[in-house]
Amino acid sequence: MEPGTEAIYNKNVAIAALVGILASLLLSFKEGVFSPVPLYGSLIFIVIMFVGHFLSNQLFLEQDPALFILCCFISQLGLIMLYRIRPESAVKQLAWFGIGFVLYFISSFASKSWIDKNIGSLIFFLATVALLASPLLFGVELYGSKSWLAFENFLFQPSELAKITFSLFLAESLKGFKIERPIVFFGQILVILSLLALARDLGGAMLFYFTALIIIFAATSRWDLTGFGLIGAVLAGFLGYRFFGHVRVRAKAWLNPWEDVPGKGYQIVQSLFAMAEGGFFGTGLGLGHPDYIPAVTTDFIFSAFFEEFGFLGASALIVLYFLFVYRGIKISLTIDNSFLSLSALSITVFFGIQIFTIIGGVIKLIPMTGVTLPFMSYGGSSMVMSFISLGILNGIKMRASGGESDE
Amino acid sequence: MFELLSRTLRYVFILLIYYFLYNFLKIMIADLRREKSQPKETGFVLQDEDGKNFPLFEINTIGRAEDADIIIDDPFISSKHALIYKRGSKLLIQDLHSTNGTFLNDKRVTKPLRLRENDEITLGTKKFVFLRGEAVGARDGSNLQ
Numbered sequence: 001m002e003p004g005t006e007a008i009y010n011k012n013v014a015i016a017a018l019v020g021i022l023a024s025l026l027l028s029f030k031e032g033v034f035s036p037v038p039l040y041g042s043l044i045f046i047v048i049m050f051v052g053h054f055l056s057n058q059l060f061l062e063q064d065p066a067l068f069i070l071c072c073f074i075s076q077l078g079l080i081m082l083y084r085i086r087p088e089s090a091v092k093q094l095a096w097f098g099i100g101f102v103l104y105f106i107s108s109f110a111s112k113s114w115i116d117k118n119i120g121s122l123i124f125f126l127a128t129v130a131l132l133a134s135p136l137l138f139g140v141e142l143y144g145s146k147s148w149l150a151f152e153n154f155l156f157q158p159s160e161l162a163k164i165t166f167s168l169f170l171a172e173s174l175k176g177f178k179i180e181r182p183i184v185f186f187g188q189i190l191v192i193l194s195l196l197a198l199a200r201d202l203g204g205a206m207l208f209y210f211t212a213l214i215i216i217f218a219a220t221s222r223w224d225l226t227g228f229g230l231i232g233a234v235l236a237g238f239l240g241y242r243f244f245g246h247v248r249v250r251a252k253a254w255l256n257p258w259e260d261v262p263g264k265g266y267q268i269v270q271s272l273f274a275m276a277e278g279g280f281f282g283t284g285l286g287l288g289h290p291d292y293i294p295a296v297t298t299d300f301i302f303s304a305f306f307e308e309f310g311f312l313g314a315s316a317l318i319v320l321y322f323l324f325v326y327r328g329i330k331i332s333l334t335i336d337n338s339f340l341s342l343s344a345l346s347i348t349v350f351f352g353i354q355i356f357t358i359i360g361g362v363i364k365l366i367p368m369t370g371v372t373l374p375f376m377s378y379g380g381s382s383m384v385m386s387f388i389s390l391g392i393l394n395g396i397k398m399r400a401s402g403g404e405s406d407e
Numbered sequence: 408m409f410e411l412l413s414r415t416l417r418y419v420f421i422l423l424i425y426y427f428l429y430n431f432l433k434i435m436i437a438d439l440r441r442e443k444s445q446p447k448e449t450g451f452v453l454q455d456e457d458g459k460n461f462p463l464f465e466i467n468t469i470g471r472a473e474d475a476d477i478i479i480d481d482p483f484i485s486s487k488h489a490l491i492y493k494r495g496s497k498l499l500i501q502d503l504h505s506t507n508g509t510f511l512n513d514k515r516v517t518k519p520l521r522l523r524e525n526d527e528i529t530l531g532t533k534k535f536v537f538l539r540g541e542a543v544g545a546r547d548g549s550n551l552q
Contacts, residue, residue: 022419336495
């Protein structure tokens, strides 16, 4: 890394820390008297961020430091919003962030050492199926979809982990830049999608479907398959509308939320009100009314952020996500090895589509689907798995910089 | 008191977030500049009949146009005639719907084809040979440009 660039990265870490300290000081005074809890939280976060930044620069010479800084900054904005909405969630989320941070290092190391151990697409496929089938067998139903495993007192969503195995499965199957056994390959994808549909996790199914479509196009450059895929998506949408009650509810709430404001359109309407309230500069941290929005810590955290940081803050957040996706695609483009390149791309595409789906949903651009906003929404499995994916992406980058290529 | 603080600080937050973004954009632009100023050489060259060498980079457009990477002024060559690009460790040639066609070893190129050493490429009336850079140096050391 060049000295100029390194200085800029360090400066950005400092800016992130400054935002955290200012926001936590502000939140300390929220109740009128000084309470130091947010400040402690913020200091813990900053220590983790600094340690992570400098340690990873020391350990991983070939890494991309931008990824970690961007994700920390986004997580921090998420933590600030969470603390402001529900302090006890923020404390838990900070713990998840810490766990995610440790796993980020582990997965960086692991993927650097073992990512190209030719495991074979069948193993990745079976792993994905096992992960997706486990909640169907042992899971509990929550928010209308049976995609959660319950341990003692925390919930885990195996489909988050399945995203990683599915990415590796796609990359492994398509590493020759062509589909070798089309019937088997499409059959395998169909099995995975139907498992998601069985769990009634339609947001997840959509995510997997579009990721597969994009990776197939990126690998084979075939317009015919992409065309069929898009037609298939439209057909699936119609079928979903006919046969799944909650798809119809979501679609109606999207087309005209004002029809049934206290009922089906309630979430979307509250989210739109919050954004309108925010205006350009926002109401100011702690002055909005996120408590009016349902599911504000998970699905609608973007609306809460929009209300208090305004259009300017929210669009900056979208640009932050864009930058993250840009770095991911750039990593994938600079890699010669086709398996590593496609894995990096599909991990990035998963993030990208997820971000688009949820932000598009809360601003009423597309129908609302219950996926989380990576690094920002409250939720242990999302936070931890996002950091693991990030570590794998970083590991792929390091592996590729070590001079691996096809032959 | 809290209200006033919060209302003032919101401008500070937005300023800081944008400063953070600005720094990243600066890095991004520096990256792009660096990539543009030093395209990666692949170690292969195209040699024309007069013995002139055109080094090949990761993506090369060949044609009459001013902005083609390899400019060949010949009336039988289209403005963007053909594309040679790197995929994995292989170099592929693709015809860009040129009027007179691109030929690889006298066969018309209709889909991207892999290039091998000493392949003969015909664009319009011009013939080129696809060579490894070191081979050229060994054959006629004086000709490296």
